[in-house]
Amino acid sequence: MTTITLEQANTISAAAFAKGRDLGLKPLAVAVVDAGGHLISYQRQDGASIGRLQIASGKACGALFLGVSSRTVAEMAADRPTFIATAATVAPQGLIPAPGGVIVVDKDGSVIGAVGISGDTSDNDEACTLAGISAAGLSEQ
Amino acid sequence: MTTITLEQANTISAAAFAKGRDLGLKPLAVAVVDAGGHLISYQRQDGASIGRLQIASGKACGALFLGVSSRTVAEMAADRPTFIATAATVAPQGLIPAPGGVIVVDKDGSVIGAVGISGDTSDNDEACTLAGISAAGLSEQ
Amino acid sequence: MTTITLEQANTISAAAFAKGRDLGLKPLAVAVVDAGGHLISYQRQDGASIGRLQIASGKACGALFLGVSSRTVAEMAADRPTFIATAATVAPQGLIPAPGGVIVVDKDGSVIGAVGISGDTSDNDEACTLAGISAAGLSEQ
Amino acid sequence: MTTITLEQANTISAAAFAKGRDLGLKPLAVAVVDAGGHLISYQRQDGASIGRLQIASGKACGALFLGVSSRTVAEMAADRPTFIATAATVAPQGLIPAPGGVIVVDKDGSVIGAVGISGDTSDNDEACTLAGISAAGLSEQ
Numbered sequence: 001m002t003t004i005t006l007e008q009a010n011t012i013s014a015a016a017f018a019k020g021r022d023l024g025l026k027p028l029a030v031a032v033v034d035a036g037g038h039l040i041s042y043q044r045q046d047g048a049s050i051g052r053l054q055i056a057s058g059k060a061c062g063a064l065f066l067g068v069s070s071r072t073v074a075e076m077a078a079d080r081p082t083f084i085a086t087a088a089t090v091a092p093q094g095l096i097p098a099p100g101g102v103i104v105v106d107k108d109g110s111v112i113g114a115v116g117i118s119g120d121t122s123d124n125d126e127a128c129t130l131a132g133i134s135a136a137g138l139s140e141q
Numbered sequence: 142m143t144t145i146t147l148e149q150a151n152t153i154s155a156a157a158f159a160k161g162r163d164l165g166l167k168p169l170a171v172a173v174v175d176a177g178g179h180l181i182s183y184q185r186q187d188g189a190s191i192g193r194l195q196i197a198s199g200k201a202c203g204a205l206f207l208g209v210s211s212r213t214v215a216e217m218a219a220d221r222p223t224f225i226a227t228a229a230t231v232a233p234q235g236l237i238p239a240p241g242g243v244i245v246v247d248k249d250g251s252v253i254g255a256v257g258i259s260g261d262t263s264d265n266d267e268a269c270t271l272a273g274i275s276a277a278g279l280s281e282q
Numbered sequence: 283m284t285t286i287t288l289e290q291a292n293t294i295s296a297a298a299f300a301k302g303r304d305l306g307l308k309p310l311a312v313a314v315v316d317a318g319g320h321l322i323s324y325q326r327q328d329g330a331s332i333g334r335l336q337i338a339s340g341k342a343c344g345a346l347f348l349g350v351s352s353r354t355v356a357e358m359a360a361d362r363p364t365f366i367a368t369a370a371t372v373a374p375q376g377l378i379p380a381p382g383g384v385i386v387v388d389k390d391g392s393v394i395g396a397v398g399i400s401g402d403t404s405d406n407d408e409a410c411t412l413a414g415i416s417a418a419g420l421s422e423q
Numbered sequence: 424m425t426t427i428t429l430e431q432a433n434t435i436s437a438a439a440f441a442k443g444r445d446l447g448l449k450p451l452a453v454a455v456v457d458a459g460g461h462l463i464s465y466q467r468q469d470g471a472s473i474g475r476l477q478i479a480s481g482k483a484c485g486a487l488f489l490g491v492s493s494r495t496v497a498e499m500a501a502d503r504p505t506f507i508a509t510a511a512t513v514a515p516q517g518l519i520p521a522p523g524g525v526i527v528v529d530k531d532g533s534v535i536g537a538v539g540i541s542g543d544t545s546d547n548d549e550a551c552t553l554a555g556i557s558a559a560g561l562s563e564q
């Protein structure tokens with residue numbers, strides 16, 4: 001498998017939304033991208049703000065850009081704020097330092113894409129991201 | 142109703158893909174945007190090239206930018222190529238002059254969003270766009 | 283195999299330069315990108331102009347963007363100049379409509395990257411691209 | 424000599440990778456640019472993340488932008504974070520404040536280019552940069 005399929009992406013989105021409903025979260029947006037950071041699917045729930053695309057995909061693509069989860073990017077930003085602020089200016093697909101963006105790997109550990117969610121707190125966003133990846137039978141890096 | 146809902150957007154996408162299968166088309170990508178040109182949903186079928194997002198949303202957002210379908214934008218481009226080429230450079234969400242992008246209106250004729258499809262010939266893309274809008278019980282401008 | 287390796291990229295570049303020497307061409311630049319259009323390697327021969335990066339990678343990434351070779355993109359530009367001119371404004375990694383950019387596939391036909399060359403005439407650039415891909419034991423789409 | 428040659432750039436890259444193997448580092452990416460910040464060569468080892476190009480070249484080009492090594496840029500960022508964060512937004516070729524980017528000079532002290540490396544810790548990246556420059560018989564500023 002070299003990429004997340006559209007069917008898997010839709011499973012991820014549906015499971016993430018189900019998790020959000022279970023937790024009573026605000027409306028969410030889910031971006032699923034391939035290993036090159038190109039969008040496979042995007043779903044924005046009614047009431048979520050218009051910038052959720054850039055935040056959700058910026059978490060996913062920023063994770064791919066640096067090769068770590070956006071939670072780790074957030075930790076890097078706490079340690080070295082100017083490094084991450086300047087890296088964001090040269091990240092062609094965005095770089096958002098907040099939990100919720102996770103790299104997805106296949107059985108061999110090869111990167112096949114990433115998922116980013118935005119809409120509630122970053123910790124809650126990340127819980128939904130992980131629920132989505134798990135529901136699709138995939139693994140996070 | 143002031144915007145296409147996510148549920149309607151997913152109905153549009155599913156119906157567009159069904160139309161594509163009926164017609165034996167290449168893999169498609171479907172972008173559904175709100176009246177402000179902001180993505181509500183995006184679905185890229187397996188095998189569609191990575192640029193389908195920009196082409197599909199550029200058809201939808203270009204239609205909103207000029208207030209006509211992307212088929213009409215294509216006709217304008219045939220008549221006045223430099224006007225459309227330069228307009229594209231200032232259209233912040235893209236402007237693609239090829240059929241497949243259609244403005245969606247409510248019962249009162251108010252704009253509630255747009256749909257753009259890319260992947261096969263532009264005429265086939267547009268046929269899928271119209272099938273999707275119709276399946277969701279919505280109307281094109 | 284999900285991507286062109288660095289070793290293959292270096293073989294492609296060396297073979298392309300050898301072909302250029304055989305044909306007595308001007309200094310060349312060779313860009314090898316993965317399936318997402320992200321650079322794996324770039325080599326600019328002494329004397330090649332500074333913009334060769336953008337032209338070479340724009341041929342490769344534009345091919346991936348539309349899912350066809352940059353020769354076909356050039357044919358599309360001849361038929362529909364405004365479509366390609368506007369598509370270029372929304373292609374995040376560039377879109378150059380001239381021969382020399384070729385998509386690389388694995389044995390199953392899956393896209394694993396692309397190669398773009400710039401420096402001499404577009405036809406000569408393309409001959410070097412194809413020589414490079416062949417030398418690495420890979421196939422063009 | 425007014426610029427690093429491609430042959431020297433390839434020597435730099437090979438020596439940097441050898442140093443990385445000796446030290447047991449993660450996959451690296453090496454960007455070699457001319458005095459104008461334009462890429463002469465780029466090599467990304469298998470497994471390095473897709474954003475290494477922007478980080479590596481942002482170290483090299485940021486060094487040229489301010490006329491000091493990217494280690495000094497990092498020190499400036501610690502002292503004056505907002506200055507560097509805002510400078511990065513106007514640095515057309517990127518400005519990354521972390522060690523690993525070094526200006527290369529000829530015998531007379533004239534700038535002939537720069538090298539930037541990314542992939543492991545910034546200190547390790549810089550060690551590889553210096554090993555590469557030394558292997559090519561060149562000097563850092």
